[in-house]
Amino acid sequence: MNRIKNTLAVAKKLKLSQVMTNSELPSIFEGTVDLGIIGGTGLYKLDCLKPIALLPPMVTPWGTTSSPVTISQFVGTNSHFHVAFIARHGVNHEYPPTKVPFRANMAALKNLNCKAVLSFSAVGSLQSHIKPRDFVLPQQIIDRTKGIRHSSYFNDEGLVGHVGFGQPFSQEFAEYIYQFKDSITNPESEEPCHLHYDKDLTVVCMEGPQFSTRAESKMYRMFGGHIINMSVIPEAKLARECELPYQMICMSTDYDAWRDEAEPVTVETVIGNLTNNGRNANHLASKIIASMAKEIPEFMHTGDGLHGSIKKSISTKPDAMSKETLEKLKYLFPGYW
Numbered sequence: 001m002n003r004i005k006n007t008l009a010v011a012k013k014l015k016l017s018q019v020m021t022n023s024e025l026p027s028i029f030e031g032t033v034d035l036g037i038i039g040g041t042g043l044y045k046l047d048c049l050k051p052i053a054l055l056p057p058m059v060t061p062w063g064t065t066s067s068p069v070t071i072s073q074f075v076g077t078n079s080h081f082h083v084a085f086i087a088r089h090g091v092n093h094e095y096p097p098t099k100v101p102f103r104a105n106m107a108a109l110k111n112l113n114c115k116a117v118l119s120f121s122a123v124g125s126l127q128s129h130i131k132p133r134d135f136v137l138p139q140q141i142i143d144r145t146k147g148i149r150h151s152s153y154f155n156d157e158g159l160v161g162h163v164g165f166g167q168p169f170s171q172e173f174a175e176y177i178y179q180f181k182d183s184i185t186n187p188e189s190e191e192p193c194h195l196h197y198d199k200d201l202t203v204v205c206m207e208g209p210q211f212s213t214r215a216e217s218k219m220y221r222m223f224g225g226h227i228i229n230m231s232v233i234p235e236a237k238l239a240r241e242c243e244l245p246y247q248m249i250c251m252s253t254d255y256d257a258w259r260d261e262a263e264p265v266t267v268e269t270v271i272g273n274l275t276n277n278g279r280n281a282n283h284l285a286s287k288i289i290a291s292m293a294k295e296i297p298e299f300m301h302t303g304d305g306l307h308g309s310i311k312k313s314i315s316t317k318p319d320a321m322s323k324e325t326l327e328k329l330k331y332l333f334p335g336y337w
């Protein structure tokens with residue numbers, strides 16, 4: 001109900017032409033949504049999905065989503081398994097990493113009742129064995145953002161909450177994805193593509209938008225970083241606060257700046273590998289979604305142990321809780337307070 005009201009409110013605010021030119025698809029959706037997907041640089045839609053509704057950008061208490069929300073089924077099926085897709089940087093890549101409305105994006109997926117969030121990101125590699133075009137399922141994060149992004153729903157006066165973030169990704173989800181490791185290929189090269197996964201794989205998140213200096217890139221290697229991007233923070237934190245199992249599929253595009261014998265990364269290098277990575281993202285997503293549509297995995301039913309965790313994470317005494325913030329939080333947790 002919430003989301004229908006929202007959609008209508010936004011539709012009214014947008015010029016009618018904007019709504020109508022988008023597509024012939026309905027702009028409201030009444031069914032259930034199972035999986036949320038956030039597409040990153042070079043991945044503004046997934047061809048393995050058949051859109052059945054296009055919700056105009058959703059207005060949430062934390063702003064408006066970076067793109068319309070496409071609701072889809074897996075191509076070739078009429079299954080009741082539905083996916084909601086948001087383009088992190090907007091459909092025309094309008095939002096730089098610092099200005100992505102991360103809170104609105106995650107809140108919208110939560111409000112649609114997604115049971116897990118799968119995210120894609122183009123990353124640089126900090127290790128020689130992770131080649132451009134390889135994929136990585138990181139399990140740890142080093143936060144090098146500059147504190148200028150809104151990174152919490154629980155950082156307001158009158159509602160203080162501290163969630164656990166020691167394991168920032170869903171291991172169950174990563175293992176589920178890893179079973180399809182053979183679905184990524186590299187047809188233009190002798191070199192096969194690999195999907196890397198282990199519990200220590202670490203993504204460094206920098207502020208950007210400039211890439212790292214050589215010295216920074218070398219420092220991140222000393223820190224123990226394996227890959228680097230500009231978007232996993234605060235996305236992973238917000239998914240945790242929404243009690244949503246979250247995994248990022250990182251798609252390597254370059255070797256960043258640490259190799260003295262090579263030119264440091266440029267956007268041309270990144271773009272050069274996006275086509276192959278996009279094709280593999282589709283292959284991998286097809287396998288994951290087809291399998292989920294057949295049988296929803298246990299971690300999506302149980303929220304990977306996260307259900308209810310927010311109630312225990314609030315430090316503010318009930319009498320002191322801000323009514324205004326509680327009202328906003330109803331968008332995420334309608335039955336909690």
Ligand SMILES: CSC[C@H]1O[C@H](OP(=O)(O)O)[C@H](O)[C@@H]1O
Pocket residue numbers: 039040041042088089097120121122123208229230231232267270
């Ligand atoms: C164009 S290279 C830098 C850019 O690519 C990554 O975007 P995303 O994570 O959305 O795929 C990286 O985080 C930077 O934002």
Ligand SMILES: Nc1ncnc2[nH]cnc12
Pocket residue numbers: 122123124125206211212228229230253254255256257265270
């Ligand atoms: N080298 C790099 N640094 C940060 N983000 C990236 N995204 C792709 N390549 C990157």
